[in-house]
Amino acid sequence: MPLNINLQLILLHWMNLAILTGGLYFLLFKPVKQFMEKREAHYRELENQANDKLAQAEQLKAGCQAKLDAADEEIRQERARAQQAAAQAAQEQITQAEEQARHIIAKAKTEAEQSRERALRESQKEMRELAAKAAKKLAAQPGADFFDQFLDLTEGGGSHEGR
Amino acid sequence: MKQRKKGLVIWLLVVVLLFISALLAGSSGHSESVQEAMRDAVLHDTGQISLFGLTTVTPGMVSALVVTVILLIAAALIRIFAVPRFQFQPGKLQLVLEEAVGLFDGMAKGNSPHRNRFMGAYIFAAGAFIFVGTLFELLGLQAITIHDHPITLPAPLSDVNAAIAMGTLSYLVIVSGAVAAHGPKGILKALKEFSLPISMSFRLFGALLSGLLVTELVYYYTSLSFVLPVVVGVLFTLLHALIQTYVLTMLVALYYGEVSEPAHKTPKANQQADNA
Numbered sequence: 001m002p003l004n005i006n007l008q009l010i011l012l013h014w015m016n017l018a019i020l021t022g023g024l025y026f027l028l029f030k031p032v033k034q035f036m037e038k039r040e041a042h043y044r045e046l047e048n049q050a051n052d053k054l055a056q057a058e059q060l061k062a063g064c065q066a067k068l069d070a071a072d073e074e075i076r077q078e079r080a081r082a083q084q085a086a087a088q089a090a091q092e093q094i095t096q097a098e099e100q101a102r103h104i105i106a107k108a109k110t111e112a113e114q115s116r117e118r119a120l121r122e123s124q125k126e127m128r129e130l131a132a133k134a135a136k137k138l139a140a141q142p143g144a145d146f147f148d149q150f151l152d153l154t155e156g157g158g159s160h161e162g163r
Numbered sequence: 164m165k166q167r168k169k170g171l172v173i174w175l176l177v178v179v180l181l182f183i184s185a186l187l188a189g190s191s192g193h194s195e196s197v198q199e200a201m202r203d204a205v206l207h208d209t210g211q212i213s214l215f216g217l218t219t220v221t222p223g224m225v226s227a228l229v230v231t232v233i234l235l236i237a238a239a240l241i242r243i244f245a246v247p248r249f250q251f252q253p254g255k256l257q258l259v260l261e262e263a264v265g266l267f268d269g270m271a272k273g274n275s276p277h278r279n280r281f282m283g284a285y286i287f288a289a290g291a292f293i294f295v296g297t298l299f300e301l302l303g304l305q306a307i308t309i310h311d312h313p314i315t316l317p318a319p320l321s322d323v324n325a326a327i328a329m330g331t332l333s334y335l336v337i338v339s340g341a342v343a344a345h346g347p348k349g350i351l352k353a354l355k356e357f358s359l360p361i362s363m364s365f366r367l368f369g370a371l372l373s374g375l376l377v378t379e380l381v382y383y384y385t386s387l388s389f390v391l392p393v394v395v396g397v398l399f400t401l402l403h404a405l406i407q408t409y410v411l412t413m414l415v416a417l418y419y420g421e422v423s424e425p426a427h428k429t430p431k432a433n434q435q436a437d438n439a
Contacts, residue, residue, distance in 0.1 A: 004206045006324050009224055013319075013328030016224075020231045021288035027238035029287045031246045032264040039251050 130154060197383050204379050205372060207322055210314045212306050222314055223322020225306055230296045230319055263287070270412060275420030278344055282419045285336050286412040289329065293411060296320055297371065297404035300378075301396060318400075320407075321371040323364075330364025333415045341422035353422045363414060370407050374399025 134153040203209050207221040214220045241260065249257050267290055271283035300318040308314050319325045337359065341349030381387045381395050 009220060009324035010328045012224060013227060013325050014332055016227050016231050017332055020234060020292055021285055023235045024238055024288045024291060025284040027242045029264055029284050031242060032260050033268060035249050036261055
């Protein structure tokens with residue numbers, strides 16, 4: 001045949017290539033590919049696990065955030081409630097203090113009034129006693145000017161003309 | 164410094180001595196013309212080798228068998244000693260192996276997403292055969308012809324029979340992909356690419372033969388046998404090994420993917436299917 005083409009040699013080459021293909025497939029290609037697939041599966045598994053953990057962490061974060069928000073809201077409400085209670089207590093104290101002050105003032109006024117009346121009564125009593133005492137003395141001294149003596153007695157015994 | 168000069172002088176003396184010896188030894192008396200050398204390189208009709216006493220084959224056939232044995236022994240050693248020690252963080256050897264397997268597997272998957280298991284294995288083997296087979300000629304292994312002459316084993320694919328075998332087998336793989344995907348109708352789909360086995364065969368043969376012829380020419384003339392073979396060897400062996408491996412495996416993957424692609428239903432077929 002032209003170019004020394006030989007069917008027997010071509011068939012021998014086919015056989016050779018078939019042996020080589022099968023041998024390389026079972027000895028090298030398949031084991032290496034299987035190992036690569038195993039490693040790929042391993043890293044895919046790791047990636048899936050990491051993704052799961054990430055999702056769990058995100059979920060946990062969202063839960064924590066919700067709890068934090070709820071706590072913030074609770075704190076805000078508690079603070080408002082406390083402020084309201086404090087304001088109410090302060091108002092009550094102010095009211096009580098005002099009431100107390102009013103009482104104190106009223107009591108002081110009453111006492112002052114009573115003191116004044118007592119002092120007035122006592123002074124009137126003293127004046128009456130003095131007047132009675134003076135009248136008694138005048139009555140005991142005949143010929144004296146009653147009016148001047150009375151004045152002397154009431155002013156400490158000094159002469160009326162001398163003033 | 165003095166010792167280095169002494170070493171250099173000895174080296175130069177050895178080179179000159181070997182050159183003079185080569186000139187004085189002369190040829191064996193039988194010398195072939197450049198035409199005969201070229202003819203023999205193309206046809207391999209004078210350098211037949213006995214295959215275990217069963218039949219006579221071309222040196223390319225012996226090269227192909229030797230390459231297969233080398234590859235299978237290397238694969239077996241790797242399978243026994245290296246693969247069980249593979250780590251998730253690969254070492255150098257593991258990285259090279261994974262890169263090679265991943266390259267051909269990725270090529271198969273990329274070109275034929277639907278059916279690629281067998282094709283990946285085939286193009287891996289074909290790629291390894293072409294690459295190692297082309298580099299094999301650099302070893303310069305010797306064999307004895309049936310006429311008791313020593314002969315340097317060439318690259319397997321510089322034998323036209325090996326190139327035809329590779330091209331036709333690749334075409335059969337493509338046809339098998341078409342049949343597997345579409346049944347007997349797939350043969351018709353693959354047959355429209357009837358020129359493929361011829362083009363693939365002779366592309367391989369031509370590429371390898373051109374390198375072989377240039378190398379033969381260079382070595383035929385003594386004056387060209389210094390320095391130049393290094394450049395020629397790199398150009399026509401290493402580059403051919405890479406380029407031809409890539410070209411054939413890529414073509415096989417491409418055509419295999421094309422013929423094994425599932426048929427798209429036409430709107431009419433969809434309507435009939437809906438009515439049914």
